[in-house]
Amino acid sequence: MSKIHGSVEALRIALAALRANKARGVLTTLGIIIGIVAVVTTMTAANGLANSFRESVSVLGTDVIYVSRMPWIFQGNFFQFRNRPNLDLKDSVKLARQLGSEAVVNPTDDTRRPVKYMSEVIENATVIGTTDKHMMVSSAVPEYGRFLTAYDVKFKRHVCVLGTTMREQLFGDVDPINKKIKVGRSAFRVIGVMEKQGSAGFFGGPDFDSQIFIPVSTFVKEFGGRNRSFAFAIKAPPGADVADFEYEVVGEMRKVRKLKPNEDDNFAINKMDSLLEAFNNVMGVVLMIGMAVTGISLFVGGVGVMNIMFVSVTERTHEIGIRKAIGAKRRAILQQFLLESSMICLVGGAIGVALSFGVAAAINRLLMPASVSLPIVIIALTVSVAVGVISGFIPAWRASRLNPIDALHYE
Amino acid sequence: MGLQLCSVEKTYEMNSVGVRALRGVSFDIDQNEYVAIMGPSGSGKSTLMNIIGCLDVPTSGTYVLDGADVSALGEDELAEIRNEKIGFVFQTFNLLARSDVFHNVELPLIYAGLRPARRRKLAEEAIARVGLADRMRHRPNELSGGQRQRVAIARALVNQPSILLADEPTGNLDSATGAEIMEVFDALHAEGNTILLVTHEDNVASHAHREIRLLDGLIASDSFQSEAA
Numbered sequence: 188m189s190k191i192h193g194s195v196e197a198l199r200i201a202l203a204a205l206r207a208n209k210a211r212g213v214l215t216t217l218g219i220i221i222g223i224v225a226v227v228t229t230m231t232a233a234n235g236l237a238n239s240f241r242e243s244v245s246v247l248g249t250d251v252i253y254v255s256r257m258p259w260i261f262q263g264n265f266f267q268f269r270n271r272p273n274l275d276l277k278d279s280v281k282l283a284r285q286l287g288s289e290a291v292v293n294p295t296d297d298t299r300r301p302v303k304y305m306s307e308v309i310e311n312a313t314v315i316g317t318t319d320k321h322m323m324v325s326s327a328v329p330e331y332g333r334f335l336t337a338y339d340v341k342f343k344r345h346v347c348v349l350g351t352t353m354r355e356q357l358f359g360d361v362d363p364i365n366k367k368i369k370v371g372r373s374a375f376r377v378i379g380v381m382e383k384q385g386s387a388g389f390f391g392g393p394d395f396d397s398q399i400f401i402p403v404s405t406f407v408k409e410f411g412g413r414n415r416s417f418a419f420a421i422k423a424p425p426g427a428d429v430a431d432f433e434y435e436v437v438g439e440m441r442k443v444r445k446l447k448p449n450e451d452d453n454f455a456i457n458k459m460d461s462l463l464e465a466f467n468n469v470m471g472v473v474l475m476i477g478m479a480v481t482g483i484s485l486f487v488g489g490v491g492v493m494n495i496m497f498v499s500v501t502e503r504t505h506e507i508g509i510r511k512a513i514g515a516k517r518r519a520i521l522q523q524f525l526l527e528s529s530m531i532c533l534v535g536g537a538i539g540v541a542l543s544f545g546v547a548a549a550i551n552r553l554l555m556p557a558s559v560s561l562p563i564v565i566i567a568l569t570v571s572v573a574v575g576v577i578s579g580f581i582p583a584w585r586a587s588r589l590n591p592i593d594a595l596h597y598e
Numbered sequence: 599m600g601l602q603l604c605s606v607e608k609t610y611e612m613n614s615v616g617v618r619a620l621r622g623v624s625f626d627i628d629q630n631e632y633v634a635i636m637g638p639s640g641s642g643k644s645t646l647m648n649i650i651g652c653l654d655v656p657t658s659g660t661y662v663l664d665g666a667d668v669s670a671l672g673e674d675e676l677a678e679i680r681n682e683k684i685g686f687v688f689q690t691f692n693l694l695a696r697s698d699v700f701h702n703v704e705l706p707l708i709y710a711g712l713r714p715a716r717r718r719k720l721a722e723e724a725i726a727r728v729g730l731a732d733r734m735r736h737r738p739n740e741l742s743g744g745q746r747q748r749v750a751i752a753r754a755l756v757n758q759p760s761i762l763l764a765d766e767p768t769g770n771l772d773s774a775t776g777a778e779i780m781e782v783f784d785a786l787h788a789e790g791n792t793i794l795l796v797t798h799e800d801n802v803a804s805h806a807h808r809e810i811r812l813l814d815g816l817i818a819s820d821s822f823q824s825e826a827a
C-alpha cells in the first residue's frame with residue numbers, strides 16, 4: 188500500500204521536475220534519442236532484411252540445387268570463373284539422363300527485353316526461358332490460366348506466363364488470357380498469370396513478380412543460344428539426402444564436363460545455404476553497426492543523464508532534507524530520483540521512437556520494405572527506462588544517503 | 599509515556615577537533631507539558647531539538663520516546679519515528695516551494711502510506727485547524743510569513759504526533775505575527791498536545807509552563823512557572 192502511494196508521489200515529483208527543466212532535459216537526452224533511433228532503425232532494418240530474405244528464399248526450395256557457371260556469391264578473383272565453358276541445354280539433357288528419372292533438372296536463363304501490349308511498354312523486362320519443370324523446382328504456381336507444358340517447350344510455342352506485377356502494368360483490369368503481347372520482336376500469347384511471390388531485390392536477387400516466362404526452346408530460338416550459359420535447377424528425388432545428392436550431382440556434372448580427376452570443377456553448385464550466408468553477412472554488418480552506434484550513443488546519453496541527475500540532486504538537497512525530516516525513508520528518495528531519471532530517458536526514448544518512424548519511412552522508400560513494429564517500440568522504451576535507471580542510480584543513491592540535518596541546512 | 603533523556607552528549611567532529619555541543623543533558627517531559635528551551639546562541643538548543651526530533655542521534659546517553667529507546671536506531675527507523683511520533687516546526691518554515699498548501703500538509707501522510715481519501719480528510723482538518731481552509735491551493739510564495747508558519751504547524755500536526763517540536767518558530771516573524779503563532783501553540787496545548795519549543799524571547803517563553811535553560815551544552819536551570827503566568 189505505502190509503496191503504491193510512494194510511487195504516485197515519486198511520479199508526481201518526477202513530472203514536476205521534468206516540467207521545470209524541459210530544455211535541459213531534452214538536451215541531455217540527445218544521446219538517448221540518437222541511441223533509440225539507432226536501436227529502432229537497426230531492429231527495423233534487420234526485420235526488413237529478414238522479411239525480404241524470407242520472401243526471396245520461399246520461392247527456392249531447400250531441396251533444390253542450382254548448377255551454374257558462376258557461383259552466386261564468390262570471394263576472390265572474378266576472372267578465375269570467366270574462362271569456364273557455358274552450360275548449354277545439351278548438358279542439361281545429359282545430366283538429367285545420368286541422374287535418373289526421379290531427379291528433376293530444369294534449365295533456365297533470362298534476358299532483358301522490351302515487352303509490349305497495345306500502347307503499354309515495359310522496357311527491360313526480365314524474360315525467363317524455362318520448362319514445364321519450373322513448377323517442380325520452385326513454389327511458383329499460376330494464379331489463373333496455366334503454366335508452360337512440355338508441349339509448349341517441345342514445339343517452341345510462342346506462349347508466355349506473366350508475373351503478377353507485369354500483368355498489372357500491361358493489362359490493368361483487362362483479362363490477359365489469350366491476349367497477344369510482344370516480347371522482343373515476336374508476338375506471344377498469354378496463357379497464365381503467376382501468384383504473387385515477392386521480391387529479393389535487396390539482395391540483388393530478382394523481383395519474381397516482374398518476370399515473364401516463356402518456353403526455353405522458344406527463348407533460344409528468339410534470343411540465341413550460342414553464348415548463353417544456363418542454370419540448372421535440380422531437385423533431389425523424394426526421400427534422398429540432399430548432401431548425398433549434391434555429391435552425386437557434382438560427380439555427374441564432372442562426367443558431363445569430361446573433367447579429369449586432377450582438374451577442378453569448372454561449374455558451380457549453388458544452394459539456398461549460400462544465400463543464407465549472404466544474408467547472414469549483410470545482417471551481421473547491419474547489426475554490428477547498429478549496435479555500435481546504439482551502444483555509444485546510449486552510453487554518452489547515460490553519462491549525460493547521470494550528470495543532470497547529480498545537478499538535480501544538488502539543486503534539491505534542501506527539498507530532500509524536508510522530505511526526510513517529515514519521514515521519507517531512503518528508499519522513497521531513491522525511488523523519486525530513479526523515477527525522474529527514467530522519465531527523462533523515457534521522454535528521450537519516445538522522441539527517438541517518433542523520429543525512427545521517419546527513418547523507417549526513408550528506408551522504406553530507398554532500400555527495402557521496413558516498418559517499425561510494436562514489439563520494437565516496446566523494446567526501445569524499455570531500453571530507455573533501463574538506461575534511466577542505470578544512469579540515475581548513483582545520483583539517486585547519493586540523494587537517499589544524505590544526512591537530513593545537513594540537507595535541511597543546505598542553501 | 600512522554601520522553602526521557604539521560605546523560606545525552608553530542609560531539610561534532612570538526613577537522614579532528616571535537617565540538618561538544620551537548621555535554622550530558624538529562625530531563626523528562628511528560629505528556630501535555632508545554633516546555634520552552636532557552637539559552638544563548640551556541641548553547642546547544644538546536645542540537646538538543648534535533649536529537650529529540652530524531653533528526654540526529656546522541657553520541658552517548660539514552661533517549662527514550664513513548665517507552666522505546668530510540669538513541670541507537672538506524673536511519674530508516676528514525677525516519678519512521680519522525681513520521682509517526684514527531685511534529686517539527688522550523689524557524690525557516692521549510693515548506694516545499696513548488697507544492698501548494700494542501701500537498702505540503704498531506705506529505706507526511708503520503709510517506710506514512712495512507713490512502714488518498716484518508717489523507718485528504720486529515721490534511722483538510724489540520725489546515726482548517728490553523729485557519730487556512732481558504733488557502734488550500736496556494737503555494738508558499740503566495741502566503742505571508744505567519745501563514746507559512748501555520749502551514750508548517752498544520753504539517754507537523756497532521757499525523758497526530760506524540761510531541762510537537764518548534765525551533766524558534768517565531769524567529770522569522772514580526773512580534774504581532776509571532777503572538778498569533780503562539781496563540782496557535784497555546785490552543786494546541788490546551789487540546790492535549792505536548793509542546794517543546796526553543797526561543798530567545800521571554801514573552802514567547804512565558805507561554806510555556808516550564809523553562810529549561812541551556813548553557814554550554816549543559817542544563818543551567820529547569821523551572822516550572824506558576825499557572826498564573
Ligand SMILES: Nc1ncnc2c1ncn2[C@@H]1O[C@H](COP(=O)(O)OP(=O)(O)OP(=O)(O)O)[C@@H](O)[C@H]1O
Pocket residue numbers: 610611612617618619637638639640641642643644645646
Ligand atoms: N553540524 C555541526 N558540525 C559542527 N558543529 C556544530 C554542528 N551543529 C552545531 N555545531 C556546534 O554545536 C554548538 C551548538 O550549536 P546549536 O546549533 O545547537 O546552538 P543553538 O543553541 O541552537 O544556537 P542558536 O541560538 O544560535 O541557534 C555550536 O558551537 C555549534 O557551532
Ligand SMILES: [Mg+2]
Pocket residue numbers: 643644645765
Ligand atoms: Mg539553534
